Amino acid sequence: MVSKFKQDPGSVTWGGFAHGSPDHVLCGLVAKAGGGDVKKMNYIPVGTGGEMLPLVMNGKITVATGGLNEVASQFKVGKLRPIGISSPERLPGIDIPTFREQGVDATLVNWRGLMAPPNVSAEDKQALEAAVAKLVQSESWKKLLQERERVDLYMPSAPFGAFIKEEQARITAILKELGLG
Numbered sequence: 001m002v003s004k005f006k007q008d009p010g011s012v013t014w015g016g017f018a019h020g021s022p023d024h025v026l027c028g029l030v031a032k033a034g035g036g037d038v039k040k041m042n043y044i045p046v047g048t049g050g051e052m053l054p055l056v057m058n059g060k061i062t063v064a065t066g067g068l069n070e071v072a073s074q075f076k077v078g079k080l081r082p083i084g085i086s087s088p089e090r091l092p093g094i095d096i097p098t099f100r101e102q103g104v105d106a107t108l109v110n111w112r113g114l115m116a117p118p119n120v121s122a123e124d125k126q127a128l129e130a131a132v133a134k135l136v137q138s139e140s141w142k143k144l145l146q147e148r149e150r151v152d153l154y155m156p157s158a159p160f161g162a163f164i165k166e167e168q169a170r171i172t173a174i175l176k177e178l179g180l181g
Contacts, residue, residue: 002030002031002034002035002036002104003034004062005031005034005036005041006034006035006036009036009037009040009041009042010040010042011062012041012042012062012063013042013043013044013060013061013062013063014027014031014041014042014043014044014061014062014063014064014065015043015044015046015052015055015056015061015062015063015064015065016043016044016045016046016052016064016065016066017045017046017047017048017066018045019043019045019178019180020175020178020180021045022065022108022110023064023065023066024043024045024178025108025171025174025175025178026065026086026106026108027041027043027063027065028041028043028174028177028178029086029106029107029108029174030084030099030104030106032106032174032177033099033104033105033106034104034106038174038177038178039177039178039179041178043178044061046061046064048070050070052064052066053070053071053074053080056080057074057079057080063083067110068085068091068094068149069149082096084096084097084098084099084101084102084104085097085098085099086098086099086106086107086108086109087107087109087151088100088107088109091151092151093149109153111153113160113164114128114132116128125157129156129157132154133154133156136152136154
């Protein structure tokens, strides 16, 4: 797909959620990491996985992005073929190679975070950090992650703040390349 895009960018249609969404960003990161011109990317905003799946299965869209939970059932019955996963490492129990494993240095993680206002007192910040650190060690947290097939990416506040700063710069840059920033 990446080599086809490099040869003839218009021949590859990339489907996903709205312009500027994580799906769009991921397509841009993959195209760029593969050496293609992101500005020539033919991205088609479709909507949710339920709206996009028929278009991919019928060949109206070349490749599509989406959450694993949206498409895993289609992989199991052979209606879709996984190309790659955007996590930095393989996911436990999921036999899909990462883009990095395939020589395409593109990653994107769908993370969530807890935030507090900038004027939170040092005492309250410390209490919040301690509560979250305790929570992520609990059996109920570990059980919830397993039930929902999630990877624990917990970071204390300082590394999380650094991560957000890096992600903000990285995503802002690709959005500009996509003509959205």
